[in-house]
Amino acid sequence: MGCSMLLRAGAGAPYIGSGEVPDLDYDDEGRVNRGSLCGKGNMALELLTHPSRLEKPRVRSPEGELVRASWEVAMEDLVRRLRAVTEAHGPGSVGFLLGPTLTNEEAAKAAQLARAIGTPHVDQSQPEDHVVLKGLSFCGAEPTPLTEVDQLERAKAILVVGDLFTLSPCMAKPVLQMRYDNRQNLVGTLGFWKSRTFLFGKPVLRCLAGREAAALTVMLHHCLESGHAKDVPWANEVRAFLKGLDIEKIERLAGLSPSDMDWFAGALEKGEETAVLFAAGFAATERLDLAAGLSALLAEVTGSRYLAMVGGANAYGLRTTLAEAGFPGTEGLRSAEMLAAAGTGEIKALFALGCDPVGAYPGGVFEEAAPKLELLAATAPLGSATMDAAHVVFPTGTWGEKTGTVVNSFGHENELVQVMPPPGTARTDADVLDLLLDAVGGQPAGTAPPEPMSVPAPAEAAAAFFAELELYLRFEDREDGAREMGTHWLFPEASPGQSADGWLTNPLSWPQHESPGPGIALSPAHARELGVKTGDRVRVRSRDAAAELVVRIEQRLVEDVVLVAPYYPETRRLTGWRLDGVLRDLDLRPERVSVEAVGEVAR
Amino acid sequence: MSQAPVVTKRIVLDLDRCIGCRACGAACHIGHNNQSNLVPGRIADVAILPVHCRHCEHPACAEACPCGALYKHETGFVRRSEILCIGCRSCEQACPFGAIPSEFVRGVAPKCDLCIDRVLDGGIPRCVATCTAGALSFVDPEESIGSPSYVGGRIQSRGMTRRP
Numbered sequence A: 001m002g003c004s005m006l007l008r009a010g011a012g013a014p015y016i017g018s019g020e021v022p023d024l025d026y027d028d029e030g031r032v033n034r035g036s037l038c039g040k041g042n043m044a045l046e047l048l049t050h051p052s053r054l055e056k057p058r059v060r061s062p063e064g065e066l067v068r069a070s071w072e073v074a075m076e077d078l079v080r081r082l083r084a085v086t087e088a089h090g091p092g093s094v095g096f097l098l099g100p101t102l103t104n105e106e107a108a109k110a111a112q113l114a115r116a117i118g119t120p121h122v123d124q125s126q127p128e129d130h131v132v133l134k135g136l137s138f139c140g141a142e143p144t145p146l147t148e149v150d151q152l153e154r155a156k157a158i159l160v161v162g163d164l165f166t167l168s169p170c171m172a173k174p175v176l177q178m179r180y181d182n183r184q185n186l187v188g189t190l191g192f193w194k195s196r197t198f199l200f201g202k203p204v205l206r207c208l209a210g211r212e213a214a215a216l217t218v219m220l221h222h223c224l225e226s227g228h229a230k231d232v233p234w235a236n237e238v239r240a241f242l243k244g245l246d247i248e249k250i251e252r253l254a255g256l257s258p259s260d261m262d263w264f265a266g267a268l269e270k271g272e273e274t275a276v277l278f279a280a281g282f283a284a285t286e287r288l289d290l291a292a293g294l295s296a297l298l299a300e301v302t303g304s305r306y307l308a309m310v311g312g313a314n315a316y317g318l319r320t321t322l323a324e325a326g327f328p329g330t331e332g333l334r335s336a337e338m339l340a341a342a343g344t345g346e347i348k349a350l351f352a353l354g355c356d357p358v359g360a361y362p363g364g365v366f367e368e369a370a371p372k373l374e375l376l377a378a379t380a381p382l383g384s385a386t387m388d389a390a391h392v393v394f395p396t397g398t399w400g401e402k403t404g405t406v407v408n409s410f411g412h413e414n415e416l417v418q419v420m421p422p423p424g425t426a427r428t429d430a431d432v433l434d435l436l437l438d439a440v441g442g443q444p445a446g447t448a449p450p451e452p453m454s455v456p457a458p459a460e461a462a463a464a465f466f467a468e469l470e471l472y473l474r475f476e477d478r479e480d481g482a483r484e485m486g487t488h489w490l491f492p493e494a495s496p497g498q499s500a501d502g503w504l505t506n507p508l509s510w511p512q513h514e515s516p517g518p519g520i521a522l523s524p525a526h527a528r529e530l531g532v533k534t535g536d537r538v539r540v541r542s543r544d545a546a547a548e549l550v551v552r553i554e555q556r557l558v559e560d561v562v563l564v565a566p567y568y569p570e571t572r573r574l575t576g577w578r579l580d581g582v583l584r585d586l587d588l589r590p591e592r593v594s595v596e597a598v599g600e601v602a603r
Numbered sequence B: 001m002s003q004a005p006v007v008t009k010r011i012v013l014d015l016d017r018c019i020g021c022r023a024c025g026a027a028c029h030i031g032h033n034n035q036s037n038l039v040p041g042r043i044a045d046v047a048i049l050p051v052h053c054r055h056c057e058h059p060a061c062a063e064a065c066p067c068g069a070l071y072k073h074e075t076g077f078v079r080r081s082e083i084l085c086i087g088c089r090s091c092e093q094a095c096p097f098g099a100i101p102s103e104f105v106r107g108v109a110p111k112c113d114l115c116i117d118r119v120l121d122g123g124i125p126r127c128v129a130t131c132t133a134g135a136l137s138f139v140d141p142e143e144s145i146g147s148p149s150y151v152g153g154r155i156q157s158r159g160m161t162r163r164p
């Protein structure tokens, strides 16, 4: 969420050794985290001292090997390849993806470089953010944002959509503080399985697997009908839209009844402060975009403070910095579209700055597209799948090794201070961008600034949003409740050590040791039916992939769902996430899979 | 050399608050040369809680250790010598709380040192500092009697609390 931490150089604990070894301290003044840090935050220290930190640039040799090179050679190679691409295919065939560890200043430099080259395609790297943000910008809601954690403590009712405590463990402290220390407060969680947040929710709002968008429609309807709605400009239109729906059927298909909302309505009735937190990240719901938009509408109509958890710590600053520079403009491709365009050959050169689209892109779709690129350039502190596929790689510094500003999801600006230099010859992303700016400076470039971000007129956007919603709520593509025997829905499993940008933490030792690994979680009933127990192997088949995975029985899981952590080469194709060819957007719906026991060997 | 002070504070887990994020394990891990001294305790596959060393008054682990690798230090901490430990797992068997992790790193028993480097400087252990839910605290069991989270002697005997 953008927590703060303190790194001290040369202050290593006696266990770590002496010398220029950094130590990590917990920042009690942190405005969001108040001293705490999640598992991933703690890993910042290991990242700094990791034995496989990249220290030298690498270039792809004519034989196809990735070999170490000096900065001069690597930069020359990059500029030569970039020139070849822009001359043959035009500057519009170049794209930039910016990872969450870039500072605002680095994002501004990337925008400057893109402009010098003459390409409109610059975006932040996390494709699922793109889906959430689209839902938020199209739905037409403008809820009051949550800007301080104190506001959460004051709230008498908090609605959490999704698994907040896994996505942003740093939010657990303020939420639980109010839950336990001020006993009138209620934290309602909406979800379908007893996730980490669900276990702490009171009351729990259980919907059918993945049906958060339908459940939120029921809630929105209930709020608008029950007279607790604030006077918002769009209320009547939305009321009319909801009137046209078969709400009873939606209630049934969502598995949620309006009375489930009484606790929230109670707080509204008393005129108390309320909040809505959207944390259904990483595709853990059937329609991420619709669920996000509906949660924002619900927040506005109930006058609740609102926060949607998206992306890495700096995603907010990155987005606003790019938006100020006009990216991605009318012509510009968004992250998901850019990766799709690499597959179709429209994008020929891609800069992956501080991100790992090959390794972290849902469904492994980009893995197939990457070899079609004429230039894939990466900057990273550690090796990644993108590095393995890249033509040129520059080693870069991370937290503690660079200076700059980042803005977190709450909109707070945080200063980064350099306490130690990057290892070996590694530099910062800012340095890489400066060198590139120097090199391409002489090129004849399409210098006109891009048209500002194209946002459809509010009415038009909202119309599109509600048309999508209406289509979804017909549930035409699925049967009423009953599902084929042996057929289950696969949902992605989040874990404390890893997230969508698993590349950052994957190579580190603690997540490797603590994360669920490329296994599969089954409900007890499902395991009984298959005759398997924890540690056995099962074969999982989805539309276009199959894998043999180790079973873990998850008592908290509902029967028709299996969970798989999607950040591993073995598992990422199972999710079935793909780019919708027509919409050129991410299709993040859960995938139907069949699971069968693998015959016992010894018997 | 001045005598090290006796530290009477211990780590206490509030069972109602722990969300099982294992940040405490991560903090321990990075602070102790990539070796977590906290045992991830699984409760019927539903919850994961950290099981941490109580630094017992009469440590069963030390009694079980055939090499004298585990001993009660003057600070009140139960310490382990990395050189003397032969990795025989007697302490793992002996500890009534299951606080010695079963994964031995570099052939020796991982053992909580209560982040002595920080605590003797007036700091708190890493796991307590990092806890995302405010579930871990570093308190004097005697002093916490009467505090809202104290339930009849439980802190002392179990190193855990739960609200009535």
Ligand code: SF4
Pocket: B052, B053, B054, B055, B056, B059, B060, B061, B062, B078, B094, B095, B096, B097, B098, B099, B100
């Ligand atoms: S390891 Fe177990 S027996 Fe030894 S001091 Fe810690 S809690 Fe007591």
Ligand code: SF4
Pocket: B013, B017, B018, B019, B020, B021, B022, B023, B024, B025, B048, B049, B050, B130, B131, B132, B133, B134, B135, B136
């Ligand atoms: S950091 Fe706190 S909340 Fe997380 S597992 Fe440890 S004790 Fe539980």
